[in-house]
Amino acid sequence: MWKTGDRNMASRIALTLIAAMIAGLPAWAQESAEIRKYPSPFLLTAAGQTPDVLMVKIVSERSKLDFKYQALAKATDLAGAKSVLVVMGVSMKGLGSAGIKLDEEAARVLRLLEEARKLGLPVIGVFAGGAGGRGGRDQLTDSLLAQVAPKVDYLVVIRSGDKDRFLGGIAEKNKIPLTYMETIVDMNKVIPGIFN
Amino acid sequence: MTFKIDTRVRALLVLAAAALLGTASAREFLRMREPDLLFPGPGVTGTGMLGDYYPGLVGTPGDTRIFFLKGSEPGGKILVLGGTHNDEISGHVTAITLVENAVVTRGELIVIPRANNSGATFVQEMLGMPAFLELETEAGMRSIRTGCRYSNPAHEYPDPDVFANATGAQYPGTESRNLNRVYPGRDDGYLMEKVARGIIEFINREAIDLVVDLHEAVPEHYVVNCLVGHNRSMEIVAAATMELLMQGIDIKMYESPGVYGFSHRDIGDNTGAYVALAETTDILQGAFRGRPTQELLQDGKDPFYDIVSRKGKVFVEYDSGRGAGLTERVARHLTTVRELANAMAFVEPDKTVVMTGIPNYADLLAEGIETYLAPK
Numbered sequence: 001m002w003k004t005g006d007r008n009m010a011s012r013i014a015l016t017l018i019a020a021m022i023a024g025l026p027a028w029a030q031e032s033a034e035i036r037k038y039p040s041p042f043l044l045t046a047a048g049q050t051p052d053v054l055m056v057k058i059v060s061e062r063s064k065l066d067f068k069y070q071a072l073a074k075a076t077d078l079a080g081a082k083s084v085l086v087v088m089g090v091s092m093k094g095l096g097s098a099g100i101k102l103d104e105e106a107a108r109v110l111r112l113l114e115e116a117r118k119l120g121l122p123v124i125g126v127f128a129g130g131a132g133g134r135g136g137r138d139q140l141t142d143s144l145l146a147q148v149a150p151k152v153d154y155l156v157v158i159r160s161g162d163k164d165r166f167l168g169g170i171a172e173k174n175k176i177p178l179t180y181m182e183t184i185v186d187m188n189k190v191i192p193g194i195f196n
Numbered sequence: 197m198t199f200k201i202d203t204r205v206r207a208l209l210v211l212a213a214a215a216l217l218g219t220a221s222a223r224e225f226l227r228m229r230e231p232d233l234l235f236p237g238p239g240v241t242g243t244g245m246l247g248d249y250y251p252g253l254v255g256t257p258g259d260t261r262i263f264f265l266k267g268s269e270p271g272g273k274i275l276v277l278g279g280t281h282n283d284e285i286s287g288h289v290t291a292i293t294l295v296e297n298a299v300v301t302r303g304e305l306i307v308i309p310r311a312n313n314s315g316a317t318f319v320q321e322m323l324g325m326p327a328f329l330e331l332e333t334e335a336g337m338r339s340i341r342t343g344c345r346y347s348n349p350a351h352e353y354p355d356p357d358v359f360a361n362a363t364g365a366q367y368p369g370t371e372s373r374n375l376n377r378v379y380p381g382r383d384d385g386y387l388m389e390k391v392a393r394g395i396i397e398f399i400n401r402e403a404i405d406l407v408v409d410l411h412e413a414v415p416e417h418y419v420v421n422c423l424v425g426h427n428r429s430m431e432i433v434a435a436a437t438m439e440l441l442m443q444g445i446d447i448k449m450y451e452s453p454g455v456y457g458f459s460h461r462d463i464g465d466n467t468g469a470y471v472a473l474a475e476t477t478d479i480l481q482g483a484f485r486g487r488p489t490q491e492l493l494q495d496g497k498d499p500f501y502d503i504v505s506r507k508g509k510v511f512v513e514y515d516s517g518r519g520a521g522l523t524e525r526v527a528r529h530l531t532t533v534r535e536l537a538n539a540m541a542f543v544e545p546d547k548t549v550v551m552t553g554i555p556n557y558a559d560l561l562a563e564g565i566e567t568y569l570a571p572k
Contacts, residue, residue, distance in 0.1 A: 051430045051434060051450075051451050055434045057431070058434055058542075059438065092453075097451075185442050188442070
């Protein structure tokens with residue numbers, strides 16, 4: 001027979017276990033191997049002017065996806081689009097070539113995402129960790145990711161670019177589903193998988 | 197008396213030894229001034245000299261050979277530069293592999309195997325680098341000069357204390373002899389600046405569509421195993437990078453930063469061509485390598501780099517069991533040239549260049565570069 005003390009102890013243990021499961025649940029819920037589906041045509045743009053956006057463009061063209069590419073997309077470019085794909089990463093050379101400063105770029109992207117939200121368009125954020133990738137000294141990409149990533153509806157991230165789970169943490173906090181790509185080559189499966 | 201005789205004999209012996217050593221050294225030294233024998237393959241439809249396009253180079257050590265491989269159908273034009281930095285040997289070897297094996301059926305491939313021809317005439321002093329690449333082929337030994345990244349100071353001396361190139365970018369004085377710091381060059385500049393001017397002139401007059409500049413980099417530098425593209429070229433670079441990754445070739449891509457004098461910046465800014473600079477791994481140039489031997493030149497196997505790699509100080513995956521061999525480096529470059537050509541054709545179909553006769557990556561790794569460079 002259980003004594004009162006034993007029952008209290010068992011209750012505490014059970015509650016502790018349940019609390020731990022609930023605390024861990026967001027991590028299980030956010031990271032998903034399943035590729036989410038979104039409608040096309042989609043507007044493809046860059047956040048930070050990383051050249052990785054060109055890889056996504058190439059993959060999209062070769063997969064014959066229905067999309068429009070605009071590196072410096074504005075709200076007016078959303079016309080006709082059913083979703084938005086933003087490739088995130090800062091390239092100072094890309095910004096320089098585009099004649100735009102980082103704070104102006106961040107403002108542009110945030111305005112675009114706000115307008116997309118008003119129109120009910122889902123936004124997919126991709127981080128391919130390439131030329132606009134993160135590094136110990138590179139705070140610029142992290143700063144932009146911190147602003148843009150929380151505003152998207154689905155994150156696709158290269159695993160090697162998120163070893164510290166910076167984006168994983170943003171996904172958990174904001175309850176955004178996240179799919180990790182093991183290599184850049186996985187883009188050939190993931191991007192068409194989202195829109196087909 | 198005996199002492200005097202001994203002294204004279206000793207003096208004569210020392211003189212004789214000095215003469216022998218000097219003669220042997222001089223022979224090796226002068227051998228580097230002889231142009232390499234090339235064996236143009238069936239795809240070569242014409243040859244020329246850079247001086248044909250830029251008379252300022254005629255009769256100078258900067259003038260250099262150009263090989264044209266023109267297809268019967270119209271298409272794009274690709275220029276491959278080897279030997280911008282001669283000690284980055286896979287660039288030059290890739291270029292001569294193309295000259296001796298490629299056949300173009302559509303468009304045109306143009307190859308300058310020694311962009312810095314002056315630099316092929318010597319090796320960097322005090323580093324003990326092999327002066328020749330010695331390849332054992334089925335048809336016998338083939339010697340190919342290695343050379344230096346700089347032009348020969350015997351051709352132009354002295355260096356300035358500080359070198360400012362035509363764009364105003366400033367570098368240490370020795371960089372006046374580094375072709376990849378002096379673009380777009382100047383008519384009244386140093387020898388390498390005139391070579392740069394000549395190359396720009398050639399690209400514009402021939403209306404080249406794509407320039408590929410082949411290099412090597414040390415593993416401890418982050419710009420290694422990569423493509424660096426002029427901003428106008430990034431779509432092609434991105435497409436080629438993706439194709440190479442899908443073939444299992446580990447490569448990164450970068451956009452040319454705002455540093456001037458480099459081919460990926462100033463050829464792009466001063467011509468209408470797409471420009472990509474390709475880097476592979478070069479252990480021989482590294483700061484941590486052991487003795488610079490012929491074996492290290494060819495197989496890139498150095499246990500010191502295992503230590504450096506374990507400490508996380510290199511930007512490539514390296515183990516000395518596999519090394520970073522010349523065949524693999526040339527295979528990477530050949531595949532890169534082909535994928536850049538394919539990418540350009542995808543983006544602009546009227547600029548298609550179709551090349552045959554070039555081994556694919558796997559075949560070249562299996563057969564070895566010697567198979568494709570046997571003297572004829």
